[in-house]
Amino acid sequence: xxxxxxxxxxxxxxxxxxxxxxxxxxxxxxxxxxxxxxxxxxxxxxxxxxxxxxxxxxxxxxxxxxxxxxxxxxxxxxxxxxxxxxxxxxxxxxxxxxxxxxxxxxxxxxxxxxxxxxxxxxxxxxxxxxxxxxxxxxxxxxxxxxxxxxxxxxxxxxxxxxxxxxxxxxxxxxxxxxxxxxxxxxxxxxxxxxxxxxxxxxxxxxxxxxxxxxxxxxxxxxxxxxxxxxxxxxx
Amino acid sequence: xxxxxxxxxxxxxxxxxxxxxxxxxxxxxxxxxxxxxxxxxxxxxxxxxxxxxxxxxxxxxxxxxxxxxxxxxxxxxxxxxxxxxxxxxxxxxxxxxxxxxxxxxxxxxxxxxxxxxxxxxxxxxxxxxxxxxxxxxxxxxxxxxxxxxxxxxxxxxxxxxxxxxxxxxxxxxxxxxxxxxxxxxxxxxxxxxxxxxxxxxxxxxxxxxxxxxxxxxxxxxxxxxxxxxxxxxxx
DNA sequence: CGTAAAATTGATATTTCTCAATGAGAGTGG
DNA sequence: CCACTCTCATTGAGAAATATCAATTTTACG
Numbered sequence: 001x002x003x004x005x006x007x008x009x010x011x012x013x014x015x016x017x018x019x020x021x022x023x024x025x026x027x028x029x030x031x032x033x034x035x036x037x038x039x040x041x042x043x044x045x046x047x048x049x050x051x052x053x054x055x056x057x058x059x060x061x062x063x064x065x066x067x068x069x070x071x072x073x074x075x076x077x078x079x080x081x082x083x084x085x086x087x088x089x090x091x092x093x094x095x096x097x098x099x100x101x102x103x104x105x106x107x108x109x110x111x112x113x114x115x116x117x118x119x120x121x122x123x124x125x126x127x128x129x130x131x132x133x134x135x136x137x138x139x140x141x142x143x144x145x146x147x148x149x150x151x152x153x154x155x156x157x158x159x160x161x162x163x164x165x166x167x168x169x170x171x172x173x174x175x176x177x178x179x180x181x182x183x184x185x186x187x188x189x190x191x192x193x194x195x196x197x198x199x200x201x202x203x204x205x206x207x208x209x210x211x212x213x214x215x216x217x218x219x220x221x222x223x224x225x226x227x228x229x230x231x232x233x234x235x
Numbered sequence: 236x237x238x239x240x241x242x243x244x245x246x247x248x249x250x251x252x253x254x255x256x257x258x259x260x261x262x263x264x265x266x267x268x269x270x271x272x273x274x275x276x277x278x279x280x281x282x283x284x285x286x287x288x289x290x291x292x293x294x295x296x297x298x299x300x301x302x303x304x305x306x307x308x309x310x311x312x313x314x315x316x317x318x319x320x321x322x323x324x325x326x327x328x329x330x331x332x333x334x335x336x337x338x339x340x341x342x343x344x345x346x347x348x349x350x351x352x353x354x355x356x357x358x359x360x361x362x363x364x365x366x367x368x369x370x371x372x373x374x375x376x377x378x379x380x381x382x383x384x385x386x387x388x389x390x391x392x393x394x395x396x397x398x399x400x401x402x403x404x405x406x407x408x409x410x411x412x413x414x415x416x417x418x419x420x421x422x423x424x425x426x427x428x429x430x431x432x433x434x435x436x437x438x439x440x441x442x443x444x445x446x447x448x449x450x451x452x453x454x455x456x457x458x459x460x461x462x463x464x465x466x467x468x469x470x
Numbered sequence: 471c472g473t474a475a476a477a478t479t480g481a482t483a484t485t486t487c488t489c490a491a492t493g494a495g496a497g498t499g500g
Numbered sequence: 501c502c503a504c505t506c507t508c509a510t511t512g513a514g515a516a517a518t519a520t521c522a523a524t525t526t527t528a529c530g
Contacts, residue, residue: 008298072384075469080384093373100377127362130369137372138328142335149307151313151386152430156518187477195387202478218527227514234310391486421508432487437510453495 012036016112021088021173022062026132038119039112045106051092052102059113060092066109067184071103071192079136083143084185086170090136092116106184151195159194160204161232164214164221179223246272251347256323256408257297261367273354275345279340286327287337294348295327303345306427307337316428318378319420321405325353325371341419386430394429395439396467399449399456415459433460443467 013019013032013164027035039062044050050061053072068085082101085091093112094100150159168181175182179225191201205221208214213229214221223229248254248267262270274297279285285296288307303320317336320326329335358364385394403416410417418425422440426433440456443449448464450457458464 037479074384074388077338078388080387082380082383091457094377095370095373096377101380127365130362130365134365134369134372135330137369137376138330141372141376141379142329142331144383145307145317145336147383148317148379148386149309151383152315152427153309153313192387199479199520200518203518205476270487433509434488434511435486441510 011041016064016226018062018088019029019230020091023129023132023136023209024062026126027127031126035122038122039114041205042110042111042113044111046105046107048105048109050103050105050109051099052109053099055099057092057094057097057099058116060116060119061103062088062112062114063087063089063091064110067106068103068109069106069185069189069193070103072101079192080195081189083140083147084167084170084193087174090133093133093137095182106189156194156196156200156204157207157232159196160190160201160208161213161229163190163194164223165226165229165233179226180220181223182220184219239248246276248274249408251299253297253299253323253423254465257325258364258367258371259297260360260440261364266361266364270357273357274349277346277348279344279346281340281342283340283344285338285340285346286334287342288334290334292329292332292334293351295325295351295354296338297347298322298324298326299345299347302341303338303344303426304341304420304428305338307336314427316424318382319402319405319428320374321449322409325368328368329373341424391429391431391435392467394424394431394440395436395443395449396464398429399458400461400464403458414461415452415455416458417455419454 013024013027013036014029016024018024019032024032024035041064044066051057051059051070063085065087068089068091069081070083070085070091071079071081073079084106085103091103092099123133125229150162154162164181167183168178171178171181185193187200187201187205190196193200196204205214205216208229209216211228213223213225213232215224248259248262248271249264251259253259254267259270276299279301285303286292286294298320300322303324303326304316305318305320305326306316308314314420319341320338323327326338327334358368359432385397389397399416402418403413406413407418420428422436423433425431426436429436431439440449440451444451446463448458448460448467450459
């Protein structure tokens with residue numbers, strides 16, 4: 001793995017794939033042209049770290065392409081993945097001046113990176129942008145609370161079924177609705193997201209397949225019986 | 236339990252105990268006088284529900300006094316407490332227009348309640364207030380992520396030790412620093428917060444007491460060996 | 471093709487849960 | 501004031517879920 005923070009030649013917000021989502025959706029055409037000068041594109045290679053917990057947060061990031069894992073480590077190495085970031089997700093909000101989790105590229109990732117200070121100045125007199133950022137924070141908070149319920153109160157099978165369904169849901173804006181669900185993250189990542197071990201995740205996948213709920217395919221799963229999966233997830 | 240949403244005679248923000256915290260800290264004296272007319276005080280009896288998940292969110296709440304449990308229920312009744320609210324905490328932010336968790340008073344609770352629409356208009360042209368609200372949301376998000384790590388990756392003993400220490404920390408602004416930690420919530424509440432059963436919480440308390448880390452006292456615990464508790468929590 | 475990493479499977483251990491009984495404290499009515 | 505009762509907390513014994521350890525198998529990659 002080479003150090004590969006490659007800056008791509010500046011491109012245009014108006015052509016950006018995530019223009020309609022993320023923070024950018026709050027900006028009108030003229031603002032977008034100014035905004036363009038704030039961000040620079042960067043690429044990250046698979047498994048490369050984009051930022052680490054406790055690092056001074058000098059940038060905000062808009063994910064343009066690829067998937068990232070967001071995680072926290074305990075001193076003894078146990079890992080909890082607190083979320084996966086997809087195109088359109090906005091990262092780097094904090095109050096301490098430091099990131100409160102680490103972020104790795106899972107596959108190749110492209111981001112739009114904003115230096116903290118100029119971005120802060122840009123927001124300053126644009127309350128609609130601030131409102132948009134607030135909206136994103138509150139949405140994440142709601143997701144975080146849902147995930148607490150999953151981690152604290154659900155069985156392994158419920159966790160996996162819930163994960164597969166909500167991951168499918170998250171992929172809809174990217175790939176359209178489909179019962180074929182791509183899983184770019186490893187089994188270990190899934191385990192660390194669900195508060196399980198890799199073995200339990202693997203066994204649960206196998207069980208769901210035996211029961212005809214899913215089919216395990218290369219790089220993901222196929223949802224054979226969505227209704228049954230929903231039932232397992234709801235319980 | 237009588238229906239007891241008692242509206243207290245309007246009082247003054249300048250005399251308010253939480254004036255310096257919560258959202259109010261963003262307001263100057265003149266704004267505070269206007270703000271005064273937006274909120275009305277309300278009291279809730281022990282165990283009374285302040286709002287329920289999926290209710291239309293018509294108000295924001297500033298906790299003035301008392302402790303609330305914030306929780307989500309699964310269809311089969313399993314409960315996950317997603318947080319406890321203390322004086323200064325601000326509740327009711329959402330994007331769907333509905334609350335995404337339920338909130339009960341644990342003991343008697345006093346709140347300052349703001350109707351959604353006028354509060355929204357008040358924020359409209361006060362970006363510094365919006366910034367403050369954003370700050371609170373981001374702080375909560377960070378706490379939520381910490382709690383995910385606890386729920387997903389820590390043992391029962393670590394969970395309890397971590398809870399006691401962080402609860403002590405939260406009480407400092409209210410009671411000052413102390414090794415005597417009041418626990419107004421029930422063991423069941425603690426269990427539902429930590430993703431454990433009441434029996435496991437009880438056993439863990441007893442173990443910590445046997446080990447000389449804490450002493451169980453009426454309505455709380457006394458932290459006898461903070462250093463050992465920290466060690467258990469960190470691991 | 472050969473090697474390394476990732477995923478699966480099996481056997482066993484451990485933690486935490488479940489079910490059941492007991493104990494302690496708070497409030498009530500005789 | 502004291503027994504009574506209710507709720508909450510604690511304790512114990514056994515069961516269940518998930519983790520751990522170890523061995524294959526499969527997949528990815530040079």
